[in-house]
Amino acid sequence: MSALLSPLGTLGRATLGFLAAVGRVALYGFATLSHIFRPPFYPREFLHALLQIGWLSLPVVGLTAIFTGGALALQIYAGGARFNAEAVVPQIVAIGMVRELGPVLVGLMIAARVTSSIAAEVATMKVTEQIDALVTLSTHPMKYLAVPRVLAALITVPILVGVGDVIGIFGGYVVATQNLGFNPAAYLKNTVDFLEPLDIVSSLVKGCVFGGIAALMGCYYGMNSGRGAQGVGRATKGSVEAAAVLILAANFLLTGVFFSV
Amino acid sequence: MIRLEDVHKAFGPKTVLRGMTLHVPKGTSMVIIGGSGTGKSVALKCILGLIAPDSGRILVDGKDATTGDRDAFLARFGMLFQGGALFDSLPVWQNVAFRLLRGALKRPPAQAREIAIEKLRRVGLKPDVADLFPAELSGGMQKRVGLARAIAAEPEIIFFDEPTTGLDPIMAGVINELIREIVTEMGATAMTITHDMTSVRAIADNVAMLHDGVIQWTGPVGKMDDSGDPYLDQFIHGRATGPIEAVR
Structure with missing residues (x-):
């Protein structure tokens, strides 16, 4: 009987553990968001986070977007040729980049670059007692570490997504006009009209949500890191995995909200 | 000034404090000694509220340390962490002046920098260290910067967590002298955790030995050598045999 119940017990414990983790992350997220509007504020840390998350992410976002836009144009042209629909390249590149690939790829790049960096930094601060030092210096770690980063991500990631969308469309434009014989003016007109x-x-909106998820996961996993180098490594890995999965899940939900008929 | 009454703390199945009771009078320097893993750091962190005790009471000036205004409570404390715990992303002077650049004690940056440089000088560091980052400093210098940060806002109570660990004997002597001078000059109440018996003799007015989660012995440092307590005797003489098991 116990052998029969053992897998059920394991499943139950895993489910309860998962739900408890979801609850902890949700509470942490709500607490962080509520602190955004309550003093004290740390403008210097906020400006630093804006620079780190926004400005310094531009190169990787731009490169990701331009190659994706170019590849998308090639794929749509080749796929469309099977049923004589090569002409839809500008429209599909535009809709594909703006609705899906732009926000998702920028979100995932931010998860890779920013979430990992935040988690590793905060986790290292935890294992070297810097978080305890903050508390003894009358500074709330959530206000000082999490709020500036989350707020900066909420503001800069939508801008990065917008920039990524434009660069991605430009990548498709370059490939379509240089390699596939599209007329530049007609390509741009079709894109804008569509x-x-x-x-x-x-x-x-997706960019804003994905940015919030990316920064929150970095802070949450960093603050809950285990001990030593292994703890920092696990926190970093866990934060990127959680951020990537949550971004993809949120993308599915948001797509449903915006475009389900 | 600081009173711990029957404080218990466990982490899962591991019980660390089993009823720790200790009194630290105002303006005195108490040194807590004891083997590794006996809960010395946990006791300090319980007083500061970094860890919540499972039971027992912690009183500072007769008031429960777990209630009331946290910021006002913490503003009375300074702490030197074992590893320094300096903020990597900030230059030395901003580490020292951290409390003076934000919160209730905030003042103009130029004034905060001036105070930071004065505190650095107080711990034997030159002003040109102020603009370096913690990673550019040696272990001894980091410890001294940590000390400067702990005293920057002139707290009433200062905690020192293993202040000489990892330092060469000369630097350890310098840090011991500094701590003694700071406590005497500032009239602060100090609690220090250390394994270093030279430190104990240099810093302490009173000594408490923590073993198995309780205070095994406490008294003035002058009575430490003829206490008659077998646990304390084994510890201060560093004997492998005695009532304290070497393998814990």
């Missing part, structure tokens, strides 16, 4: 305001709004 995109709707909702496409752009959904892209920016």
